[in-house]
Amino acid sequence: MGNWEMGSLNLIPEPGYIQRTGDEEFLLSKLYKIVLARDCNNMDLESARLLQKEILEIIGITPGISKVIDLKKAKLADKSIIYLKREPGNSESYKMRISNERVEVIGADEAGLFYGVNTLRQIIRDCGNRLPALLINDEPYFKYRGYYHDVTRGKVPTLETLKELVDRISFYKLNQLQLYVEHSFAFEGMSEIWQGADPLTAEEILLLDEYCQKRHVELVPSLSTFGHLYQALSTSSYGHLAELEAGPGKKYSWIDRQIHHTLDVSNPESIEFVKSMLDQYIPLFSSNKFNICCDETFDLGEGKNKKLAAEVGKGRLYIDFLKKIIEHVKGYGKEVMFWGDIILEHPELMPELPDDLICLNWEYSGEPDEEKVRIVYEAGISQYLCPGVSGWNHLMNDLDKAFSNIEKMVSYGRKYGALGILNTDWGDYGHINFLGNSMPGMVFAAALSWNPETIERFPQIQDLAQRYRELDRKISIMELNDSEGEIVTLLRELARQQLINWADLVHWKEGKYKETSLEIDAEGLFSGISGKELLAAYNNSIQLADRILTIASKVGVKNKLDYQEFYVAAQGIALLNILVLFIKKNDLKEKGLDIPICACELASRLEYWLADFKNLWRKRNKESELKRIEEMISVLTGYLRAKGGIDCV
Numbered sequence: 231m232g233n234w235e236m237g238s239l240n241l242i243p244e245p246g247y248i249q250r251t252g253d254e255e256f257l258l259s260k261l262y263k264i265v266l267a268r269d270c271n272n273m274d275l276e277s278a279r280l281l282q283k284e285i286l287e288i289i290g291i292t293p294g295i296s297k298v299i300d301l302k303k304a305k306l307a308d309k310s311i312i313y314l315k316r317e318p319g320n321s322e323s324y325k326m327r328i329s330n331e332r333v334e335v336i337g338a339d340e341a342g343l344f345y346g347v348n349t350l351r352q353i354i355r356d357c358g359n360r361l362p363a364l365l366i367n368d369e370p371y372f373k374y375r376g377y378y379h380d381v382t383r384g385k386v387p388t389l390e391t392l393k394e395l396v397d398r399i400s401f402y403k404l405n406q407l408q409l410y411v412e413h414s415f416a417f418e419g420m421s422e423i424w425q426g427a428d429p430l431t432a433e434e435i436l437l438l439d440e441y442c443q444k445r446h447v448e449l450v451p452s453l454s455t456f457g458h459l460y461q462a463l464s465t466s467s468y469g470h471l472a473e474l475e476a477g478p479g480k481k482y483s484w485i486d487r488q489i490h491h492t493l494d495v496s497n498p499e500s501i502e503f504v505k506s507m508l509d510q511y512i513p514l515f516s517s518n519k520f521n522i523c524c525d526e527t528f529d530l531g532e533g534k535n536k537k538l539a540a541e542v543g544k545g546r547l548y549i550d551f552l553k554k555i556i557e558h559v560k561g562y563g564k565e566v567m568f569w570g571d572i573i574l575e576h577p578e579l580m581p582e583l584p585d586d587l588i589c590l591n592w593e594y595s596g597e598p599d600e601e602k603v604r605i606v607y608e609a610g611i612s613q614y615l616c617p618g619v620s621g622w623n624h625l626m627n628d629l630d631k632a633f634s635n636i637e638k639m640v641s642y643g644r645k646y647g648a649l650g651i652l653n654t655d656w657g658d659y660g661h662i663n664f665l666g667n668s669m670p671g672m673v674f675a676a677a678l679s680w681n682p683e684t685i686e687r688f689p690q691i692q693d694l695a696q697r698y699r700e701l702d703r704k705i706s707i708m709e710l711n712d713s714e715g716e717i718v719t720l721l722r723e724l725a726r727q728q729l730i731n732w733a734d735l736v737h738w739k740e741g742k743y744k745e746t747s748l749e750i751d752a753e754g755l756f757s758g759i760s761g762k763e764l765l766a767a768y769n770n771s772i773q774l775a776d777r778i779l780t781i782a783s784k785v786g787v788k789n790k791l792d793y794q795e796f797y798v799a800a801q802g803i804a805l806l807n808i809l810v811l812f813i814k815k816n817d818l819k820e821k822g823l824d825i826p827i828c829a830c831e832l833a834s835r836l837e838y839w840l841a842d843f844k845n846l847w848r849k850r851n852k853e854s855e856l857k858r859i860e861e862m863i864s865v866l867t868g869y870l871r872a873k874g875g876i877d878c879v
Contacts, residue, residue: 240356250364255362263312265314267316270343274343280347288354288355312332321342322403324343326368328353356708371682373649375403377652377655378410380622380655381411382411396445408521411511413429413459414429416431417506428852428853439514451512453507456504460486473493485746492530495548501551508558519564520567549576552568556568568588587612594620595631598635606646613648615639615650617651625803626796627671628725640679651675660855666793666795703719705718737750737755756814759810764811767807798839805836805839809870834867836867
């Protein structure tokens with residue numbers, strides 16, 4: 231890292247080596263041009279244009295862009311320039327030299343130059359007009375650094391939102407993006423599956439793939455092909471392919487969608503159905519990889535194949551069907567990825583897997599299990615380690631859990647030689663969590679995926695708030711434009727006020743009104759939380775919402791939408807805490823609860839909150855399944871008004 235303290239600059243990820251080379255400064259106000267070397271191509275020009283835009287936004291000048299064979303012959307030797315060029319080196323690596331005369335960014339390849347430019351953009355954001363003289367040598371630790379985004383379980387982002395996401399992840403040197411798709415793609419001849427979901431189209435995928443290439447991001451296709459096919463298996467045309475006797479037309483259940491969704495492996499039509507989806511989806515992507523998912527096949531051997539499973543074992547049913555999917559995808563020349571949870575239940579079958587398969591080894595707890603990583607490693611199977619941003623089922627991402635999970639999974643990736651890190655962002659039960667709320671977790675994982683040593687300076691700090699304080703500050707400044715560096719710390723504290731999560735309320739609602747196949751003790755879900763704790767969390771959330779607004783008033787236009795999402799999340803957390811107080815009073819018959827508003831007033835506030843939530847949803851997403859969240863809130867407000875009685879008179 232050199233002899234210069236990294237805290238002097240707010241760079242994410244931290245470069246592998248950085249050293250201050252003197253007291254000189256490069257003044258952007260005197261910048262003449264951004265100059266490309268003769269061997270630079272159109273991709274490098276795109277990097278130069280991003281740099282040009284950054285300089286305009288930060289200091290208000292628009293430097294020209296040029297290209298030369300030789301600086302001296304071009305009479306630029308005595309000019310203040312930013313010089314972009316290439317020199318041989320390790321893939322994706324770059325160097326940077328800043329003096330009072332010139333800035334040089336030297337990439338080993340197109341991606342390396344792009345990453346060097348992004349580091350320079352961060353220095354400009356941090357330092358403004360006066361750039362310190364320094365030397366940087368930098369390259370990634372993990373070859374593959376990805377982000378996995380759910381576009382199926384409620385939200386389908388617009389193409390512009392997906393491009394925004396690509397911009398954000400590539401700025402922090404991530405080089406892969408996967409979109410989780412079940413029924414949210416407009417497959418030809420399968421409108422029965424995706425109708426009402428506002429699916430992504432083939433044209434949108436093609437345009438997104440092209441955009442990703444410009445940002446040196448590989449758009450890796452990901453498609454459910456075994457489990458998690460609830461929507462398809464609920465239709466008249468494909469319901470007969472379900473392992474369980476499903477029955478088209480059955481009332482929709484968020485819980486059942488999460489657990490009952492597996493294909494009948496004995497029906498030959500099942501693999502043909504999968505192949506028909508793959509044949510349409512694969513050609514849209516330039517990537518040489520394909521994620522077939524094949525996770526959480528909970529129903530396998532529990533219905534139509536129960537007798538067969540008793541004879542040969544569920545593991546045999548799983549791996550035989552898995553190999554059929556793999557064979558078809560490999561026929562397109564693709565490198566196959568799959569989620570590893572089911573094969574880890576049957577490690578004795580791992581030797582049957584193809585040698586070139588990639589296992590996506592996921593674990594989302596704050597203390598993830600190292601043993602699963604070791605098993606895959608010892609089986610000789612290549613793997614990505616897959617942590618998560620812990621936003622699903624929360625209005626505000628659980629940053630304590632997310633950061634701890636990410637840090638430990640990255641450390642296991644180093645220990646066991648993982649190919650890469652794939653950070654996940656799911657949307658269970660309607661995808662109530664906003665995009666902006668996941669960005670701190672995205673940035674943190676990007677920082678560690680590029681340079682795992684980022685966090686190693688704090689091994690002695692056990693308190694999570696203290697351990698991550700410096701990175702919270704940097705993320706606040708660089709990603710969320712908060713010059714005081716406070717907002718991520720506030721969001722971390724806001725997440726701690728979620729004494730119940732959205733999934734708890736879904737289980738309460740579907741259990742209470744008998745809308746799921748599961749037997750749920752709806753009344754017992756909230757018995758372990760005291761009224762005093764709920765009231766304190768309500769008051770804390772309101773105060774944090776006010777503090778978020780104060781910071782929001784000082785940030786630029788680019789981040790305003792993120793702050794609106796933070797604020798609406800805070801308001802929602804406050805209201806749901808009070809809602810649980812009413813559930814405890816009415817369903818659990820608890821007495822002496824101090825409830826600051828009446829039930830009917832809370833119902834009204836929830837409806838106003840829903841209006842704000844819907845408005846924000848539509849700014850980044852298609853309508854998709856917003857109606858299901860609206861229906862959920864309608865049930866909650868109906869419950870409140872029915873229970874209001876004389877309290878609301």
